[in-house]
Each structure stands twice: as C-alpha cells, then as structure tokens.
Amino acid sequence: MYQCMNHRFQEYSVLLLPKAVVLCMYLEAGGVDLQGRSVVELGAGTGLVGIVAALLGANVTVTDRELAVEFLKSNVQDNLPKELEHKMSVKALNWGSGLEHFSHFDVILGADIIYLEETFQDLLKTIIHLSTEHTVILLSCRLRYQRDHNFLDMMRKHFTVDQVHYDKNVDVYIYKAQKAQREEF
Ligand SMILES: C[S@@+](CC[C@H](N)C(=O)[O-])C[C@H]1O[C@@H](n2cnc3c(N)ncnc32)[C@H](O)[C@@H]1O
DSSP, X not given: OXXXXXXXXXXXXXXXXXXXXXXXXXXXXXXXOOTTOEXXXXXXXXXXXXXXXHHTTOEEEEEEOGGGHXXXXXXXXXXXXXXXXGGEEEEEOOTTSSGGGOOOOSEEEEESOOOOGGGHHHHHXXXXXXXXXXXXXXXXXXXXXXXXXXXXXXXXXXXXXXXXXXETTTTEEEEEEEEOXXXXX
C-alpha cells in the first residue's frame, strides 16, 4: 500500500525508512485491526506509517517535534488521498511535554523512535500517558546497541512486551506492547 505514495516519497521511503516500511507491511498484513480505531503515530517523520494506517481505516493523529511538523504536514498533504483527509490530523508532540492536550488511543505506532537515550524517559512517559490497558503499541526498530535493549526493559516495567515480527532482510524487529493488567482486589 505504501507503494501508492507519490514517486519521490516511495523511493525515499524504501531506501531510508526500512523500519517504517516493515511496520507498514505488518499493518497491511493485518497485524492489528485498524478499522475505525484511533491511532497515534509518534516521531512520525514523513508520516508514512500514519498514512498507511489511515488507508487501512483508522482515524490517525500523526505527531512529531514542533520543528518537524511543517515537513510532516506537507508530506501528508502530498500523499493522503483527498477523501481521507478527515481521517488524519497532524500535531506537534514533543515526548514528555504538553501531554495534557492528548488523551488515550486504541493503537500507538512508532517506527525507529528508540534511538536517543536521553529521550527514553520522556518517550516512555508519553506512551504511558497515551495508553490504557486496551491500547496496542507497535514499535519497529533495529536492536543494535545495549541502549535499545535498555528501552525495551524500561517498557517491560509497565507493559507486557512481545516480539511479533522480524524481517531478516533489513534486520528490523516489531515489538507489540500492552499495559500490564493490574490484579483485581
Ligand atoms: C529516526 S526518525 C524516524 C522517523 C519515522 N518514524 C521513520 O521511521 O521514518 C525519529 C523521529 O523521532 C522524532 N523525535 C526525536 N526526538 C523526539 C522527541 N523528543 N519528541 C518527539 N519526536 C521526536 C524525530 O523528529 C524523528 O522524526
């Protein structure tokens, strides 16, 4: 489905966005039901994953840092079919701040967002804020450094985290996380 994006975007994405492309393919294959779901993409960059989620029937908020939002907006405008414009919004979301402006989502998506150790606490805080026990979180990443594993360990303190996919051609993993159920008393 990401192949229907405009030509320049398509070439760019295949060459430079393997984690986003692998996540898109997982979504296209039905990895999670997106029909009518509220979805937020964190650190969206080009917005590729969010656009594919909208094409698959979700109501999507794509987010990135303030300074990346103009680029994100123009990419979404260039690549999202007009009839789906009402299903997608673009917002600034700097991890860890202004979270009171955001509520819960059914699905949280993130491609290649586990990479800056200094952002890990804020990223985790953001994911915790945006999720309930019913929220499905999908993160695609490479696991190159110890710090990448460290983030997954931080996630495991609050969520159950499972590897649900590995693409050996591009060495990209997808992890699915869900808030750990609290015991009923
Ligand atoms: C490596 S890029 C991945 C972009 C896109 N998800 C992809 O796979 O092509 C990481 C993204 O995270 C965003 N990012 C980094 N630090 C952030 C922060 N503190 N708050 C929000 N977004 C952040 C960057 O602006 C960038 O778009």
